[in-house]
Amino acid sequence: MDLKEFLKTNKLKEGQTITFDYCGNSIEGIIIPSKTDLNLKLNSGYNAGFKLNKIKNIKIMSENKNVGKAKTIQITKNPKLPTVTILHTGGTIASRIDYTTGGVYANFDTQDILTMFPELAKIANIESVFVSNMMSEDMSIDDFKKIAIVVSEQIKKETKGIIIGHGTDTLGYSAAALSFQLENCPIPILFVGSQRSSDRGSSDAGMNLICATEFVSKTNFKGIAVCMHNSTNDDDCAILIPTKVKKMHTSRRDAFKPINETPIALVNPKTKEIKWIKEKKEFEKTSGEFKLLNKFEKKVGLIKMHPLITEKEIEFYKKEKYLGLIIEGTGLGHTPIRENDSFIKTIKELIDSGCVVGMTSQCINGRVHPNVYTNLRKLSSIGVIYCEDMLSETALIKLSWLLGNYSKNETKEMLSKNLRGEITNFTKINTFEY
Amino acid sequence: MKKTEEKMDYSKLGLKCGLEVHQQLDTDKLFIRTPSTLTDEINFTIERKLRPVASEMGEYDKTALEEFKRGETFFYSGNSANISLVELDEEPPQPLDREALKTILEVSALCNSTTVSTIIPMRKTILDGSNTSAFQRTCLVSIGGEIKINTQKNEKKIRVQTIVLEEDSARPIKKEEGKIFYNLDRLGIPLIELATEPDITTPQEAILTAKKIGEIMRLTCKTKRGKGTIRQDINISINEGARCEIKGCQELEMIGTVIEKEVERQLDLIKLAKEIKTKFVEKEELKKATNNEIKNVTKIFQNTEAKFIKGKEVYGLKLSKMKGLLGQKVGAKRFGSELSAYAKASGVSGILHKDELPNYGISEKEVKETTNILECKEEDNFVLIVTNEEKAKKAFDAIKNRIILAYDGVVKETRGALEDASSEYQRPISGETRMYPETDIPYEKIDEKYLEQIKQNLPKSVKEREELYKKLGLSTNHIEEMKLNNYARFFEELVKKGTNPTVTATTLLQTLTELKRENIDIEKIQKKEIEKLLIAEAKNKINKSLIKKSLIEISTGKSVEKILSSQKTINTKEIEPIIEKIVSKNETLIKTRGLGAIGPLMSDVLKEKTLNTIDKKTLSEILTKQIKEKMKK
Known part of the structure; x- marks a missing residue:
């Protein structure tokens, strides 16, 4: 009997709490998705799979338990703080695994983001906008255009700056593409990614976002940049020129390195200090009116x-x-x-x-x-x-x-x-x- | 031990204990291919922060939140020769170590435990910094089963709850204010965690169970040895008490005392709760009594004799109607120490309370002034904390919380075992919300045929080993040393293939240890080479006195074949004159004993250093030939 048939015959479905006998042991847990064995989340918190033909005396204890989204906290806006818009395009930076389906869902809702990273609320009033939920490797020219359009709409809304959450694989391409599309960009726009998924306590997502928010809120930077870990330490983030940055490592959190360039600045998340490496003034001016040039040749x-x-x-x-x-x-x-x-x-x-x-x-x-x-x-x-x-x-x-x-x-x-x-x-x- | 058991009637108290034994395995790391060796020679340090994440059920773990609130920075050191990006949490894990899996399946079978059909690697959230990833990778492998122990009265079965395969954490080095330092070498070494049901009812049974579990693990010949390689946690509760988990018992004998002391502590807390209830009829009243204003009392201690306070910020809290309460005995210490441990867990270094003052250089006058500022009456108590305002507030919250909990008696908590077998509060008992799936490692399907194969080839029991080794003619010393040695199964394998049991035991138990002491890299000596060498010895192709020397050569890369062939090249013509000398010296012996002289003269021949490389058979043939010639003369 395969699993589908087994579930049907026993009137079982995912999310139910059940008990059964298994080789003389009494097992209790919630049914989670699986392919061949019956997989359960046990009361101990462990997940494990059980061979169908050894499962005896099944009893359904309760129906669906609410699995999935984290409880959110409510944060009121502080009128003294600037507004920073976070755009979600995909990647691990602001997404979570849905353990019922095994898929990834985006945590693009403002309250979700602030629940995950409550420190952001002390730096700025966060607004969030959903653009797409793309795997970074699937990004295309059409997505470059879409990002540019959403960004220019936000610029008109007079936000202090924009943070774009992006998957790291093609973050460099998207950042360069946006940089070319926005001529004389009047506000700071930072691309932020994370190399370790934000479902783990050691994720670099929090610090990268905090540093980006600091930089966007507290500088008069005009233009596009990338904000990622500067080293394997959680000590500072580097602000990098988008057309001069390359992902140089498959997994390290400091994968993004400036090529033939130095970082623009370093941001310390603890002391909040922004240390300029390149000439600050050069990045605070534009040479004309803001213009959107968002056409690309595909061939x-x-x-x-x-x-x-x-x-x-x-x-x-x-x-x-x-x-x-x-x-x-x-x-x-x-x-x-x-x-x-x-x-x-x-x-x-x-x-x-x-x-x-x-x-x-x-x-x-x-x-x-x-x-x-x-x-x-x-x-x-x-x-x-x-x-x-x-x-x-x-x-x-x-x-x-x-x-x-x-x-x-x-x-x-x-x-x-x-x-x-x-x-x-x-x-x-x-x-x-x- | 006996004395105490007489003193306390554990069955009347309703003592229930469960053990959790953690044993390090002597295999590769569980999900990393770096060597699993410890070294203090560090050449890099990195700095990290951790933050809590919600579980798949959308909840934050209590322990994780408490750890995050401390806001510590973690420093990880290591030696770049032994540590990879995986330990630094900069690269995804590698596949599950097959040998570790095989070992835990053997342990499961030895305990009659049921192995699940799909092992699903999980992440257990840990924010104390001991894991760079902020979680420990852990896999539930088996459920149920039993351990049999022999108490003085009868054989008792202790049920097994679960058998789990997990990664060991980083090794704590030191702690400073707001900073914790770890060595990464231990991170990722496989641990088997065997947890029993709370079937243990006396301290003596706990020791026997721990011993038996240790023995079962060691039968596999794949466990690490030495201090820190096996650690026991004990869950203890009594009637009207609560389950407390005491972590990190490293000595077997300590287990009994830890239980005795915890029982005493729980009894004291039950007594204390009764006393609290006489003063505060409702829990709300107790709550109110702690709910006083936190005041800055730094001024009072400006010129204090107490060096640890001088020049620092001090905050005080009045505890209404609690005079004497904090000085009440709880286990080996006072109730104040319990509060202090909660305060410490929130990030301060400790507390002071009125019941213990004046003391530690704090004068009577200073106590009086404190009493005045905090507006304490005779029946009131107060607590002082030396730290900044923010930390003091957190610590006072923790203390208030703990006092209110005392109304209900014993608090469910995780405690750490101290050297004197008493214990100290560490954190709340962790819930199932700590656990979520490890998405970087595929599920491990357990093949029924593989399980069957493991069951057919289980290690022999201690008793079976003792009988077998005796039959093989090993000395009592060798039997004792070999029966739970990591070489036991290899020894049995070798003897089965025809090696000499005593020579094999000596080689494995003594020679290899000697070589290690002499700094020979015995890791480079393959088991196959040892086998070839010992079979050659059994077939008289090499003298046993040459085994050590040959092993050294093998460690430098020479093959057994080469070692054997290099001995053959020695000319018999060179040997003959040496033996002739011995024969000539002993003419009288030969005359009186004839061929009976072969035995004693052979031992003389073997003592000749120049003949070291010649196999026994050749030497014996030449000697016999020469003795026969002498006899003819």
Whole structure:
């Protein structure tokens, strides 16, 4: 007998409290979801599964117990505090596991958030807005646009600042995308994620949110940034430039590192001190009116060069009529050349077909250069655009955004020019120290 | 022990005890592949904070909230050679250690316990910092079963409640104001937790049960040994009392005394409740008597002799009509000490009360002034706390709470065993709200065939081992040492394969220990190599006197085959003259005893250091040949 049949025959369903005999032992617990065995939450708090054919003398003790949401606390607003809006897009930052279904539900309701992190109420009056409940790895251009629209609506509502809860896997892409979409952003907007889910007492979510709320409430920062743990210690959070940040570790809480850059500032959650590392004034001004530019070109790709790469892989982009391609080259920005320059010729054919091709480096740290080697000169001479010290991921988003909002010629022009801090004028010596 | 049992009639008192035995396993860590060894050589420290989370039922655990309120910062140290990102809570756990699983299934079978068919790893919320993740991973493996003990009267069955496989916590190093320091080395070592039903009715039975559980665990040959590797918690209650859990009993013999002292403490609390009721008829009155204004009395102690107060903030609370109450005996201490422990749990270092003053450098005058400021009458009492206002308020709340609870007698609580076998309040008894599923580890289905296989290959009992080892000719010392040794099953396996029992026992019990003492890395000596070496010895391919030397060579990577073949290369021609010398020296013996001289001369031959590497059989053949030649002459 399978579990479904077993439940049906015995008139059982999830959430019921039942008792039965099991090999001479009396078992009592609540039925929880399972596939083959009958799984129970026992009175001791443990969950365990029991083989169906050994279960005897079942008795139903009580019907559904309310399983799921945490009790919430009510917090009244403090008129002396600024209002900070928290947007929920998905990820573990403000979500909880629903143990009845095993699924994740978003804790985007303001009271839910304040119940989990009551310290926030002492820093600001929290408003919350639900955008989506996406797994970070499923984020797409449409989501970038959606976030930008919700954000610009909030900007009009005169909130002090916005915190965007986001899954960490693609947080860097979304942050860069928002950074390009919002020209002259007038308020602080911080992307916050968590590497350890907020259903555990050691989660980094609380501290990241507290530091972000501090920074948003207490500074005149204008623009987009990322706020995450600065080290494995729970001592301070780093405020990072969104176009210059990369998830550099699969699991550590300090996974987000600035690349070819330093952090903007550090926030100490205990002392509330904000320590500026970059020039504060630079981040307190805008150079014009706020503008939303939220178009993207979808036919843009990113490809990594390696010894096994073939011309065929490049030909794909031409065949599929791609309008943009970022090549993550080796070293200073190389692709193979191959016999009779065949690889170079394939790239040239792609460019001639109308595709804008940009070059970044898989070294991650450092800057590409079109002139050092003969082979580099060959590439730049056919029209490959060298993207300076821009991250490959940022270059991809930027190229897609440029093609959506500007002409092809403008795109070519702007790809290697700094717009949102994605390219620095010179490589600083203190950005590659471990 | 006997004396006390005569003094107290435990059956009349309705004593009920349950034991929880925690035994560390000598396997890999439960969910981490770092070595499970302890070291004080630390080379990194990190800093963390923890916060409570609601359970899947949407409730916060009382213990967890109490721990969070203390607002402590935790410092974790370790040696980067032994500690991974998993211990730092920076990486998801690795799969369940198979050997630990096998061991707990054996323990379950030995106790006739029923193993569940799906093991579901859980997270038990712990916010005292002893786990970097703020939870302990724990798996319920078996339910029910029994332990048999022999009391002086008869055989008694103590029912098993549950058998659980869990991770040990980080090792506490030191505590400072607001800071707790841990070493991460112990975090993740597997523990088997065996909990009994409250079937134990005397202190003596508790000791016997703990002993028996320890023995069952050790039969598996997979338990760690030494201080701190086995810990007992005892649940104790008496009629009109309440269940108190006393944690962290490390010595077996201490268990009896812990129970005696707890019974005494509960009896005193029951008595105290009666006395309170004579003063305060309703609980509300008692509540009112604690509900006085907290006052800052720092001024009084500006020039005090008591160094621990001088220059610090002091707060006081009047306790109406409670004169003498805090000085009442409760167990080995006073009721004031119970209150003090509650205050400590809320984050202060202790309390002072009027019943014990003047004392500790506090003068009569200071006591009088305090009495005045707090507006205490003769029948009133007061409590002082040396700390800041915020902490003092928290601590006074805890004290008030505890006093009100005393109206009902004994309070259900978790207490920590102290060195003198008395105990101190730690935290409320934790509920099931502490537990939620560990989503990073898949469920473990227990295959029936695998269970059957384990039941067929269970370790021998102590009695069976004693009989077998005697039959194999082991000395009494070896039998005693081997029967609960981690090498016992390996020993039995080796002997079954044909090794010499005494040589095997000596090698495992003595030689390996000697090598360890001489700093030889015996972890590098594979069991297979030991087997090959001892079989070679049994077949006379190597002299037993060479076993130690060979083991050292094995530890450096040399194979047994190589060791054996290198002995064969020695030329018999080199051996002959040495033996000839011995034979010549003993011509008279040979003349009188003939071939009977082989025995005594062989022992001389074996003493020759240069012949160390030659196997016994070869030496015996050469010696016999030469003696025969001498006899011919």
